[in-house]
Each structure stands twice: as C-alpha cells, then as structure tokens.
Amino acid sequence: MMVMNTPDAIKATVLLALAEDVGSGDVTVALIGAETPGHAYVLCREAAVLCGTAWFEEAFRQVDPATRIEWLAQDGDPIAPDTILCRIRGNARAMLTAERTALNFLQLLSGTATLTRAYVAQLAGTRCRILDTRKTVPGLRNAQKYAVTCGGGTNHRIGLYDRVLIKENHIMAAGSITAAVQQARALYPALLVEVETESLEEVHEAGAAGADIIMLDDFGRAAMAQAVHWSAGRIPLEASGGVSLETVRAIALTGVDFISVGGITKHVQAVDLSMRFEV
Secondary structure: OOOOOOHHHHHHHHHHHHHHHHOOOOOHHHHOOOOOEEEEEEEEOOOEEOOOHHHHHHHHHHHOOOOEEEEOOOOOOEEOOOEEEEEEEEEHHHHHHHHHHHHHHHHHHHHHHHHHHHHHHHOOOOOOEEEOOOOOOOOOHHHHHHHHHHOOOEOOOOOOOOOEEEOHHHHHHHOOHHHHHHHHHHHOOOOOEEEEEOOHHHHHHHHHHOOOEEEEEOOOHHHHHHHHHHHOOOOOEEEEOOOOOOOHHHHHOOOOOEEEOOHHHHOOOOOOEEEEEOO
C-alpha cells in the first residue's frame, strides 16, 4: 500500500501542529505593526536531503493564505551547507507565527530523508533495499514514510492493516508459526504474510508454511548467509535488528533482499535550518 499524503491529510496534520503552538494567540507578534510586510529566506546550515515542502507551505497558508513562497530546491534534492532553500513574502506577523511550525516539519522530514540517504548510500553496488518500520513519530507516520522515499528508501507496511506480520508473541499465542500462517491465509487471502524468525529452524518452518516474506531478527551474518543459501531467491528475506551505518553494508553483502531500519524514523536529528528576515 502506498503512503497517501493527500492535501486534506497534510492540512489536518498542520492544523493540529499550529493549534498546539499558537493556542489562544501569538502574543509576541502584537509588538509588530499589523500591516508590516515581511521578506525572509530559509537557510540550510548543513548537508542534507530536502523534504517536507508541502507541510511547510501549508503552515504558512493556514496562518495567512496571502503568503508567497518561492522554492529554490525540491523534495529529494541534495542540499549543500549554507544553501538558501526558499524565499518568503507576506505579512510579517503571519510569517512569524507560522515560522516554528513550518520549520519543525521541514527539519524533521529532511532529517528523516537525510539519514535514509546515508543508509542507502552504504548499499551501493548491491541489490538490497532499505526499509522503514512503524517506529515513527505519532501522528507523522505518513509524512515520515514519504521522507524515507525521498531519501531513496522503501516503505514497509504502513500500519497494522496492510500486511500480516507474525512476530514472536503472535507465534506464542497461535501455538506455532505454521498455525499462525494458516490462520492468516484463511482470514486475509489478499494480504502478504511475513513471519519474524529467530533461528534457522524457524526460517525453515516459515518457508514450509508458505510465508511470502521471512524476517531474520537479530541473526548473525553467518546465519543470514545460510538463510540466503537455503532460500535461493524463492522467498524474500528481510534482515532486522542491530543495524547501524557501520554494519548495514556487511549485512547487505550476505545477500538478503531487505534491511529494515527503525532508526531512520526513530533516531532522527533535525536538519539545522533557520528563517531570517531581510530588509
């Protein structure tokens, strides 16, 4: 299932963000004349991958639809340090009220895209792909998953509804991997069924049960290579657990098809951006 960041969904997300920031009203902008014009630019202070322009624009639009933004880069573009991303013109009060909410979206989503791009770069020359997970900022899942694609990554399931992912506790409750897969097939014949495994024995059982995808959870690299040899391309394999920028390439070289990385949406450092007014 594709991530759907529709205009209405973006509008609703930004509306909530502005409500928590503005509350009953921005008291500081009252220090500025109501008709004062504003001219500003957004500066990126570090190397990054840009993402989040639609959320940024929506924040300014909701505060004052007359605000105008001229972008000098697009989502997915690599950005060099000290690059101006856009120029903004409008009412100064409105621009200052929208500033923080708009930058929060742009910084976070650019951070997600930037970290994803770093992981993807480590896989150059392999056929392995980076997957995201459900370890996202609450309320921003679709936005962050979009950012992952801007960084060159691939979306895993969007939520609990679009793929069956049978994990350790599901297996315990169902009685076995085989029983869980059989039940999944009976209930959801149109959905992919993935099984999380913790040993080669479980990999074999998941394959025999008819899993569409097998996750290798916290496997050592030798065991991953054995699983790849066993699968011989018949069943896609996803490596998970213990993944970092330092280890991801070695994991990919075992031959697995996918590597899921919770950190690209969970351990995100916002990109250093600032909005500066100019005369």
